[in-house]
Amino acid sequence: MKNKVLATILFSLLVVPLVQSADNSPRLVVGITVDQLRTDYLEALQHLFGEKGFKRLMREGVVCENLVFDFPNIDKASATATLYTGTTPFFHGIPSERFFNTAFLREEFILNDPSKIGNYTDETFSPERIRTSTLSDEVKIVSGGLGRVYAVAPDAQQSIISAGHAANCAFWINDRNGKWATTTYYRDVPAYVEQFNYVRSLSARIDTLSWTPVYTPDRYTAIPYLTNDFSFKRTFARDGRDKFVQFKTTALVNQEITDVAVEFLDKGLLGRRGVLDMLNVGYTAGVYLNKTIQDYGLELQDTYVRLDRDIARLLDEIDKKVGLANTVVFLTSTGYFKGEAKESPIYNIPSGEFYPRRAVSLLNVYLMALYGQGDWVIGYQNRQIFLNRKLIKERDIDADEMRNRAASFLIQMTGVQDVYTSQRLLLSNGTDRVAAMRNGYYPKLSGDLVLDLCPGWEVVYEDANDTREYVRVNAVPAPCFILAHDVKPVRITSPVRATAIAPTVSRLLRIRSPNGSADAPLLEIQY
Structure with a gap:
């Protein structure tokens, strides 16, 4: 795989030349991250797309069919951080959306920062846990702080990570009140965005919105599963407890995002002030409802159709306000898809259920038999087990020896394919799989033991909602598009590393790459 990716980069350097004149520097860069976007669905739905959205990107830009993230268990936060920093979680410090806080023995959002407060939210977030610079930071730095950098996304962490440390502001939709929220970490809160919370507040009109398909069901043929041959209508009750959370899983949320993004272009004068500006958009x-394509395949296909229209509207506004000839646009997937359902037992596919709470309990009993009474295991999060390092130190026990014994015990459990100790990940070069696990590991927040579970199994969390996580390790075909003046259109079918996107965009902008980015750019620029 490494050789194949390297070959792709070398190939791209040869076939994608860029010729720019010294006085033709970009005025605006627009970064678009689309959570769970798939190349195969884009291709299958092209007959329903217009000419100015995805087709425009395919026709006029660099198209990477298979963006590769070199670590497992990708989610929205870790993927966005990798795209904007040009490095892996081992360096940028965002291994997942949540982490286990060993001081309070609880899960928290990775960007949780109690020292900050929120505007229109009681959430407390900041980008402090991002341990390297981001592409957005470098845009801000190159202008001496004069460039404007904004971000907007449905989710707080997606918005803040794309905004970075130095941005003017980042906005997201609050799950509880539907308001456009931000954090006091950022100091520039434009009044024209705040007006959205008064003039056209989502909370005031949520019960008037409905989601119905753009086309008749017989035209949605992209997903190879049996789907209903009747239409749908999704509405949101004013008194619904999770109405805003549900709304954020619909195609309608992308339209809300586009409305705010267009407002930044219009009233924020991005790209029209003589310095490089940046707009980051999350779709x-x-x-x-975060369910499966087997249940909601029609809705997913309509999401793609509506997303195509939102992207077309955004590109048109960029062209009107700034000019696409003066703008660098990159659109990337987050590289994973969690909408696959577990196979029915009637097909006899090997499967089972893994219960983290039970595994933790059994491991603790085993360690007490070896080392005496005590809470030796303090938590489980994201397929990682956390040992009680304070107690281990107090009892003067060899921590590495305990981890190795714990790993030997856990690997005997059904559903566990392999167990990686922190020592094994940090000190061993190992196989490609070990290297990938290490890339996704961040020593200061990750656990003592990392589980590699068997494909086809389900992780059952035994919470109030009986939350289940389906283990499926096959690669998702994730696209990336780069649109820039004088960059010749080309289609790259071989794998491209996600860590190559930030240095590539940096090269197009003529700025330095983020400080953790080590990959070569995909594009060779000739001045």
Whole structure:
């Protein structure tokens, strides 16, 4: 795989030349991340797309069919951080959306920062846990702080990570009140965005919105599963407890995002002030209610059709306000898809259920038999097990020896394919799989033991909602598009590393890459 990716980069350097004159520097860069976007669905739905959205990107830009993230268990936060920093979680410090806080023995959002407060939200977030510079930071730095950098997305962490440390502001939709929220970490809160919370507040009109398909069901033929041959209508009750959470899983949320993005272009004068500005936009292409394509395949296909229209509208506004000839646009997937359902037992596919709470309990009993009474295991999060390092130190026990014994015990459990200790990940070069696990590991926040579970199994969390996580390790075909003046259109079918996107965009902008980015750019620029 490494050789194949390297070959792709070398090939791209040869076939994608860029010729720019010294006085033709870009005025604006627009970064678009689409959560769970898939190349195969884009291709299958082209007959329903217009000419100015995805087709425009395919026709006029660099198209990478298979963006590769070199670590497992990708999610929205870790993927966005990788795209904007040009490095992996081992360096940028965002291994997942949540982490296990060993001080309070609880899960928290990775960007949780109690020292900050929120505007229109009681959430407390900041980008402090991002440990390297981001592409957005470098845009801000190159202008001496004069460039404007904004971000907007449905989700707080997606918005803040794309905004970076130095941005003017980042906005997202609050799950509880539907308001456009931000954090006091950022100091520039434009009044024209705040007006959205008064003039056209989502909370005031949520019950008037409905989602119905653009086309008749017989035209949605992209997903090879049996789907209903009747239409749908999704509405949101004013008194619904999770109405805004549900709304954010629909195609309608992308329209709300586009409205705010266009407002930044219009009233924020981005790209029209003589310095380089940046706009970061987060969309979603996930399944309705975070369920499965087997249940909501029609809704997912309509999401793609509506997303195509939102992207077309955004590109048109960029062209009107700034000019696409003066803009660098990159659109990337987050490289994963969580909408696949577990196979029915009637097909006899090997499967099972893994219960983290039970595994933790059994491991603790085993360690007490070896080392005496105590809470030796303090938590489980994201397929990682956390040992009680404070107690281990107090009892003067060899921590590496305990981890190795714990790993030997866990690997005997059904559903566990392999167990990686922190020592094994940090000190061993190992196989490609070990290297990938290490890339996704961040020593200061990750656990003592990392589980590699068997494909086809389900992780059952035994919470109030009986939350289940389906283990499926096959690669998702994730696209990336780069649109820039004088960049010749080309289609790259071989894998391209996600860590190559930030240095590539940096080269197009004539700025330095983020400080953790080590990959070569995909494009060779001739001045």
